Amino acid sequence: MIEVKHTNDGKRGSFEAFIDGTHAGLMTYTWAGEDRFIIDHTEVEEEYNGKGVGKEMLYSAVDFAREQGKTIIPLCPFAKATFQKHEEIQDVLVNKV
Known part of the structure; x- marks a missing residue:
């Protein structure tokens, strides 16, 4: 199971993934x-x-964006490609991809 922890200091933030307690990824x-x-x-x-x-x-x-009423600009190639493939999450985009 993938656990995602979110941090946000008001200027920057991250979503960090863990699998069985082991660091698996960072956004x-x-x-x-x-x-x-x-x-x-x-x-x-x-x-x-x-x-x-x-x-x-x-x-x-x-x-997070939906809960907070925020929008997302996906500059990262992975995020941009994933938004393009999944219409169900495009509602949070600043501009549709």
């Missing part, structure tokens, strides 16, 4: 004003590639 973001944030980087540990870690972190970011 970072930067605030762009009060209403939106930019996903700027996603990394998944090599041994967890293809196990849905990146997608789980992105879906956590989408849930």
Whole structure:
């Protein structure tokens, strides 16, 4: 099971994934004003590639954006590609991809 922990200091934040307590991935973001944030980087540990870690972190970011009434700018290639593939999460985009 993938556990995602969210941190946010008001300027930057991250979604960090763990599998059985082991660090599996990291997605970072930067605030762009009060209403939106930019996903700027996603990394998944090599041994967890293809196990849905990146997608789980992105879906956590989408849930956070929805709960807080914020929008997302996906600059990271992984995030941008995932948004393009999954129409059901595009409601949180600043501009549709």
